[in-house]
Amino acid sequence: MSDAVTPRVLYCNCTYAKVVPEETKGDVLRQLCDSGVAFDAVADLCDMAARSDPALAKIAEGGPVRIAACFPRAVKWLFHGAKTPLPEEGVEVLNMREAPADEIVAGLLAATAPETEATAS
Amino acid sequence: MSRTEGKNLRVVVYEGAGSQPLPDEDRFAMISSLLAEGFEVTRAAPGGDVADADARTMLVLGRFDEKSPPTARGLDGETTVHFRDVTGVPAEGVVEVAREVRGETGARDLTAWKPWFPVIDYDRCTNCLQCLTFCLFDVYGVDGKQEITVQNEDNCKTDCPACSRVCPEVAILFPKYRKGPINGDVVRAEDIQREAMKVDISTLLGGDLYGSLRTRQRSARERFSTERDESKALLERKRCLGKLKKDLDIPDEVLMTLPSAEDIEARAERARLKAEKRRARSTTVADTKPAPTEDDWGI
Numbered sequence A: 001m002s003d004a005v006t007p008r009v010l011y012c013n014c015t016y017a018k019v020v021p022e023e024t025k026g027d028v029l030r031q032l033c034d035s036g037v038a039f040d041a042v043a044d045l046c047d048m049a050a051r052s053d054p055a056l057a058k059i060a061e062g063g064p065v066r067i068a069a070c071f072p073r074a075v076k077w078l079f080h081g082a083k084t085p086l087p088e089e090g091v092e093v094l095n096m097r098e099a100p101a102d103e104i105v106a107g108l109l110a111a112t113a114p115e116t117e118a119t120a121s
Numbered sequence B: 001m002s003r004t005e006g007k008n009l010r011v012v013v014y015e016g017a018g019s020q021p022l023p024d025e026d027r028f029a030m031i032s033s034l035l036a037e038g039f040e041v042t043r044a045a046p047g048g049d050v051a052d053a054d055a056r057t058m059l060v061l062g063r064f065d066e067k068s069p070p071t072a073r074g075l076d077g078e079t080t081v082h083f084r085d086v087t088g089v090p091a092e093g094v095v096e097v098a099r100e101v102r103g104e105t106g107a108r109d110l111t112a113w114k115p116w117f118p119v120i121d122y123d124r125c126t127n128c129l130q131c132l133t134f135c136l137f138d139v140y141g142v143d144g145k146q147e148i149t150v151q152n153e154d155n156c157k158t159d160c161p162a163c164s165r166v167c168p169e170v171a172i173l174f175p176k177y178r179k180g181p182i183n184g185d186v187v188r189a190e191d192i193q194r195e196a197m198k199v200d201i202s203t204l205l206g207g208d209l210y211g212s213l214r215t216r217q218r219s220a221r222e223r224f225s226t227e228r229d230e231s232k233a234l235l236e237r238k239r240c241l242g243k244l245k246k247d248l249d250i251p252d253e254v255l256m257t258l259p260s261a262e263d264i265e266a267r268a269e270r271a272r273l274k275a276e277k278r279r280a281r282s283t284t285v286a287d288t289k290p291a292p293t294e295d296d297w298g299i
């Protein structure tokens, strides 16, 4: 039996701005919906961070997670600013502002947990 | 309710036992419409892990085989779960159902704002407090450890990234900004040379940012009071502030709503004194602390 933990998946829709290409966002969400995996989707992580939404703590504390959002440095410090820092290990942020949808989805659904990937450097 | 208060409603799309699976197209339409309306959405699936419940209210949507109870208590006894059968309901109708529950439960109903506020990269920040001194809208503050913090996100002026331009360490991000490194992109060597940019800013403003703002504002005000044609005066003021806008990327709206010259002056002075006091206090504490002994170091 494998010890690999399947990381949770979090998708950020960046609802309140147009900085993530609509096509990428839509494509990633569509593929996630069709994949059969369980996932959490939030309207806008920035909005949640501005309100220090307690849901961020649940995301940060729940073990390995892959986050489809924007620049890893932005996501890391958004969580930190909301007083719910992401753990140093087991978190992978996939940047929908830069990478194509297929690459993002492949990263989100890859079979094993990410190897101690920090959110940014 | 202010823009930064309240809690979004979490909607769970349930397709497990007792509920019919959704066609792919319907699932996507439902989830994307809910996200566009500001809901948080969880797609539950067998064997899959999702975030734990954090709220007292949740809405579960499904195409249930049997009539589900309209509400139920969660296992913790605190969470109230609302169930709605959405068999045959199209995506727009599902959003309507979620809106109704949002209304009934008092969950947050706020869809039209751009969450725009500075985010500090503490790996880079040196706690110089320049941002605190610069920002005219009390967005920044210091925490119990005297460290810079963003304390009034709601006060920040949408689309104004000016404070990130005065940070000598390129430590201030606006995730929704269009360009790097302010948007969180990697900080490159040329960005760090923006120490030089800091100088450019003071050159641009004649060495005294607040002084320049005051002068510009005073002359604009005089024009306002002497010119009867207000729109002409407005245009003139915009022209005067154009360079400032271009170099700092400050939106017109912010420039036009700057506080009065006296307010700016008082605010700058208060921030300066506060920062000085803090520095003095930390120096005093550091100086009065006895030097560590070998015991302290464990040798």
Ligand code: SF4
Pocket: A012, A013, A014, A015, A017, A019, A020, A043, A044, A045, A046, A047, A069, A070, A071, A074, A075, A078, B175, B176
């Ligand atoms: S974290 Fe990034 S992708 Fe998500 S809302 Fe903020 S800017 Fe948009």
Ligand code: SF4
Pocket: B120, B124, B125, B126, B127, B128, B129, B130, B131, B132, B148, B166, B167, B168, B169, B170, B171, B172
């Ligand atoms: S100006 Fe930059 S380095 Fe200085 S305290 Fe503010 S964020 Fe930190």
